[in-house]
Amino acid sequence: MRIQLQDITAKYLKEQTQRKLLYNKVQELRGNIRVFCRVRQDTRGPCALQFPSATELVVPKLQGGTELIEFEHCYGPNSKQETIFSDTRPIILSCVDGYNVCIIAYGQTGSGKTYTMMGPLVSNVHAFIRAYVHMCVCACGCVRWAVDLHDRVVNGRQDNPGVNRRAVTELVQLCAEREEVDYEITASMMEVYNEHIYDLLTESRESTLSIRQAAGRTFVDGAKEVRVQTQQEIFDVMEMGDRNRSVGATQMNTDSSRSHLLFRITVKGVNKISKQTTQGTLTLVDLAGSERVSKTDASGDRLVEAAAINKSLSALGQVFKALASNAPHVPYRNSKLTHALSDSLGGDSKTAVFVNVSPLETNLSETLMTLKFGQGIRKIELGPAKRKTGPPKPK
Numbered sequence: 046m047r048i049q050l051q052d053i054t055a056k057y058l059k060e061q062t063q064r065k066l067l068y069n070k071v072q073e074l075r076g077n078i079r080v081f082c083r084v085r086q087d088t089r090g091p092c093a094l095q096f097p098s099a100t101e102l103v104v105p106k107l108q109g110g111t112e113l114i115e116f117e118h119c120y121g122p123n124s125k126q127e128t129i130f131s132d133t134r135p136i137i138l139s140c141v142d143g144y145n146v147c148i149i150a151y152g153q154t155g156s157g158k159t160y161t162m163m164g165p166l167v168s169n170v171h172a173f174i175r176a177y178v179h180m181c182v183c184a185c186g187c188v189r190w191a192v193d194l195h196d197r198v199v200n201g202r203q204d205n206p207g208v209n210r211r212a213v214t215e216l217v218q219l220c221a222e223r224e225e226v227d228y229e230i231t232a233s234m235m236e237v238y239n240e241h242i243y244d245l246l247t248e249s250r251e252s253t254l255s256i257r258q259a260a261g262r263t264f265v266d267g268a269k270e271v272r273v274q275t276q277q278e279i280f281d282v283m284e285m286g287d288r289n290r291s292v293g294a295t296q297m298n299t300d301s302s303r304s305h306l307l308f309r310i311t312v313k314g315v316n317k318i319s320k321q322t323t324q325g326t327l328t329l330v331d332l333a334g335s336e337r338v339s340k341t342d343a344s345g346d347r348l349v350e351a352a353a354i355n356k357s358l359s360a361l362g363q364v365f366k367a368l369a370s371n372a373p374h375v376p377y378r379n380s381k382l383t384h385a386l387s388d389s390l391g392g393d394s395k396t397a398v399f400v401n402v403s404p405l406e407t408n409l410s411e412t413l414m415t416l417k418f419g420q421g422i423r424k425i426e427l428g429p430a431k432r433k434t435g436p437p438k439p440k
């Protein structure tokens with residue numbers, strides 16, 4: 046009887062390992078780094094881009110003529126948030142399996158990065174007016190309903206969530222489905238602002254965080270890690286950090302994010318039967334907008350911010366370029382952003398990049414620059430990702 050049980054357990058573990066390897070192989074064949082293009086909706090003018098197929102877009106060139114550009118998927122202005130997430134969903138399972146996964150939104154200021162990652166933000170005034178009207182309408186007894194409605198209106202992100210919330214929902218669900226594994230999930234949230242890393246989960250902005258290396262891993266030292274269990278707990282952490290983010294008005298976007306946002310979820314698993322351990326991370330990155338200083342009319346603090354943003358984005362471009370050319374040295378340390386992401390970019394991880402662009406003709410030169418950046422990343426052929434597993438934990 047005992048031998049029979051051991052046999053079944055061994056068979057089960059073998060099959061489980063084979064499933065993970067097979068799944069990873071499928072992901073690798075599709076590419077460890079995938080680039081998607083999203084063109085935002087903008088009612089201020091017609092869309093200057095065309096979409097001949099799901100993977101192609103045609104852009105007018107500045108000097109005349111057009112250019113056909115290909116991505117893993119091109120999402121037009123009417124694409125829904127759930128469609129945007131559908132291509133990214135499969136790599137979330139890789140994180141649960143013990144790989145580092147990184148999802149990045151890149152693009153010009155106001156091109157829809159935060160919309161893609163977080164979801165729409167209902168402006169405070171708009172939200173207040175709508176909530177007030179609903180409160181009045183509901184004053185005759187349905188207070189509870191009115192309060193619920195108010196909460197939903199204030200946070201449009203709950204109604205039409207972006208990649209971040211959908212990724213969290215998927216991750217929590219996948220962990221729950223694996224009854225044979227005990228998972229410990231922690232969340233941290235940081236921003237890189239003016240080449241300094243700030244912990245968004247602590248209120249003080251007096252101290253900055255530094256990056257360290259230990260046991261072959263690069264990590265942000267001292268970043269607060271919050272133990273979380275449910276989807277709602279992760280959303281609460283996200284909202285807490287989001288409130289502390291540096292936001293400023295630029296001429297291109299009144300709610301412009303002036304920092305790079307890094308939301309990291311670490312998933313540690315211990316298989317109850319084999320005691321094998323895994324550790325994967327899911328890093329969700331909403332980059333600050335790339336912008337031409339002249340166009341945004343930046344001065345003073347905004348100018349300093351713009352210079353720091355452009356410097357770190359160009360460092361990110363250099364990292365992708367080095368990876369694309371298989372260079373022996375990848376300059377991760379050229380900026381705080383790339384240094385903090387070094388474990389999540391490169392051969393050891395799986396990355397999805399959304400290049401966000403505007404549909405308007407007035408933004409064509411930035412759109413072309415963004416698309417070129419995305420094309421550069423597409424050239425990268427990353428080696429097989431390494432799964433982070435550990436020996437069985439002692440009983």
Ligand SMILES: Nc1ncnc2c1ncn2[C@@H]1O[C@H](COP(=O)(O)OP(=O)(O)OP(=O)(O)O)[C@@H](O)[C@H]1O
Nearest residue numbers: 085086154155156157158159160298301302333334
């Ligand atoms: N696909 C979309 N559909 C409708 N509205 C959108 C879409 N994408 C963006 N917007 C709207 O455009 C505005 C700018 O978007 P968002 O703040 O996401 O840009 P961003 O790229 O994050 O800008 P920044 O780099 O300045 O932070 C917001 O009001 C947002 O609601």
